[in-house]
Amino acid sequence: MSLVNPLRPLPIPNPLTEPYWQAALEGVLKMPHCLSCGQFHFYPRSLCPFCRSDALDWQAVSGLGEVYSYTVVHRAPSLGFKGMLPYTVGIISLDEGPHLMSRIVGVPPEEIFIGMRVNVDFESQNSEINLPVFVKSLQAPRVVTPKENA
Amino acid sequence: MGLNEAAIVGIGESACGKVPGQSALQLQTAAARAALEDAGLQWSDIDGLITTPVRVEAWNMPCGVVASHMGLRPAYLSTLDLAGASGAAMIHHAAMAISTGQCETVLCVAGQNLLTHQSRSSAVQVMAESGAAHSQFEVPYGPLVASNYALIAQRHMHEYGTTVEQMAEVAVTLRHHASLNPNAHMQKPLSIREVLDSPMITSPLKRFDCALVSDGAAAAIVTRMDRARDLKSTPIKLLGQGYGLSHSYVGDALQLPLSGAVDSGKKAFQMSGVRPEDIDVAQLYDCFTITVIIELEDLGFCKKGEGGAFVQGGRIGLKGALPVTTHGGLLSAVHPGLGGGFFHVIEAVRQLRGSAGERQVADAKLALVHGNGGSIAIHCTLILGV
Numbered sequence: 448m449s450l451v452n453p454l455r456p457l458p459i460p461n462p463l464t465e466p467y468w469q470a471a472l473e474g475v476l477k478m479p480h481c482l483s484c485g486q487f488h489f490y491p492r493s494l495c496p497f498c499r500s501d502a503l504d505w506q507a508v509s510g511l512g513e514v515y516s517y518t519v520v521h522r523a524p525s526l527g528f529k530g531m532l533p534y535t536v537g538i539i540s541l542d543e544g545p546h547l548m549s550r551i552v553g554v555p556p557e558e559i560f561i562g563m564r565v566n567v568d569f570e571s572q573n574s575e576i577n578l579p580v581f582v583k584s585l586q587a588p589r590v591v592t593p594k595e596n597a
Numbered sequence: 598m599g600l601n602e603a604a605i606v607g608i609g610e611s612a613c614g615k616v617p618g619q620s621a622l623q624l625q626t627a628a629a630r631a632a633l634e635d636a637g638l639q640w641s642d643i644d645g646l647i648t649t650p651v652r653v654e655a656w657n658m659p660c661g662v663v664a665s666h667m668g669l670r671p672a673y674l675s676t677l678d679l680a681g682a683s684g685a686a687m688i689h690h691a692a693m694a695i696s697t698g699q700c701e702t703v704l705c706v707a708g709q710n711l712l713t714h715q716s717r718s719s720a721v722q723v724m725a726e727s728g729a730a731h732s733q734f735e736v737p738y739g740p741l742v743a744s745n746y747a748l749i750a751q752r753h754m755h756e757y758g759t760t761v762e763q764m765a766e767v768a769v770t771l772r773h774h775a776s777l778n779p780n781a782h783m784q785k786p787l788s789i790r791e792v793l794d795s796p797m798i799t800s801p802l803k804r805f806d807c808a809l810v811s812d813g814a815a816a817a818i819v820t821r822m823d824r825a826r827d828l829k830s831t832p833i834k835l836l837g838q839g840y841g842l843s844h845s846y847v848g849d850a851l852q853l854p855l856s857g858a859v860d861s862g863k864k865a866f867q868m869s870g871v872r873p874e875d876i877d878v879a880q881l882y883d884c885f886t887i888t889v890i891i892e893l894e895d896l897g898f899c900k901k902g903e904g905g906a907f908v909q910g911g912r913i914g915l916k917g918a919l920p921v922t923t924h925g926g927l928l929s930a931v932h933p934g935l936g937g938g939f940f941h942v943i944e945a946v947r948q949l950r951g952s953a954g955e956r957q958v959a960d961a962k963l964a965l966v967h968g969n970g971g972s973i974a975i976h977c978t979l980i981l982g983v
């Protein structure tokens with residue numbers, strides 16, 4: 448684990464997002480899940496974006512997915528990221544459906560491609576924040592139904 | 598009384614590019630004064646004001662700050678924030694205010710000293726942390742605003758085979774347009790090679806695929822049609838408009854290369870009763886080169902996936918089948934943040950009046966203006982005519 452630059456912006460959890468960051472601190476990726484239609488979504492919302500139900504909970508997901516898109520950043524948005532350049536920001540399409548932005552780590556940028564299998568890992572930022580990142584996965588795709596997690 | 602009872606009768610710009618010694622309010626005042634002069638109207642004629650927020654100063658109620666600075670006590674005023682789509686939407690909102698009898702003559706004004714207020718690098722940071730990326734789920738990973746569009750471009754290339762050369766063609770064409778615009782920030786011609794060799798910012802986007810950071814403001818006067826007929830220039834009518842929203846953040850968009858322009862364009866064409874092939878000139882929002890390619894597709898100028906091929910062979914140049922963003926756009930003319938898309942409206946008016954000088958498109962009778970905000974998320978399309 449590298450030292451984290453204190454200038455880097457960190458998430459400030461709020462009541463809507465707190466379960467996500469709490470789970471991340473425990474090394475688990477959780478996603479908002481709809482008890483009415485069974486679908487996962489992200490980012491967190493007050494109503495399911497698919498059926499508008501407010502019967503939502505958080506469930507652990509497999510952490511498996513694939514690269515939906517990526518970009519190798521060569522110019523830092525602020526001082527805190529300068530020492531990391533170049534780094535790869537990606538959008539991950541989780542096997543359970545939701546997309547999320549993350550960083551793809553441990554893979555040389557030229558080896559990253561759309562469709563590459565990845566799985567979640569966590570980068571500790573401080574005692575309160577673990578940031579989910581993604582690494583190249585050696586596992587085959589696996590579809591996790593919400594029941595398996597319950 | 599419908600929206601066609603209002604018309605654009607005056608346009609103006611401040612000095613654009615690097616304009617030291619001018620605050621946002623001074624730039625906006627210069628643009629407003631130029632628009633009044635262009636219309637042949639007085640400050641006392643204005644009884645409505647629409648503006649957008651600025652980034653360089655914290656203004657509570659920007660429309661109130663701007664009105665007060667200009668000595669106006671408008672009967673109707675509003676601050677509009679649809680990010681990059683604000684410029685186009687201001688004209689529609691002015692027409693609505695007039696057609697519902699709130700006021701008779703609206704000043705729309707936007708712009709700021711985004712370049713000289715701060716260094717380019719702090720402007721980049723301000724934009725990156727301004728809300729374009731989600732503060733909890735995106736900003737901590739370090740994306741530039743350009744990275745959001747790079748993710749879109751990479752996906753577009755993957756799905757449709759779009760190339761970096763095709764994106765470069767957009768930058769080169771718009772720079773040529775800017776070279777014929779005396780008020781443009783960047784006027785030196787560019788080659789495809791120079792675009793491809795420019796520093797990589799966030800792959801696949803290079804320096805010249807990205808919008809400038811500039812100082813500048815633009816203004817337009819919208820008034821009642823019965824009044825417009827007595828003024829000195831040809832009144833420009835709003836024939837149709839539409840809005841569209843596809844997602845909020847780039848990270849949660851499930852169908853990335855598809856934008857809300859599909860909906861905004863469909864509505865604007867339906868309302869105006871014209872088709873994409875009827876448009877003589879299209880002022881498309883161009884925060885990045887890929888944006889133009891996606892707008893061409895989603896507005897229906899070509900099929901989805903064919904935008905890359907469409908921009909090649911001079912098709913979007915001044916003598917092409919569809920001249921695009923003829924003042925040089927955000928890529929080469931001026932990008933002062935939120936107000937940048939308003940210059941596209943100003944240029945459409947110039948083209949329809951036949952007063953665009955060396956960059957005049959022959960016989961321009963019908964213009965489309967498109968504004969895009971967020972990461973191809975929020976859209977406003979206008980169709981303007983004489």
Ligand SMILES: [Zn+2]
Nearest residue numbers: 481484495498
């Ligand atoms: Zn649901």
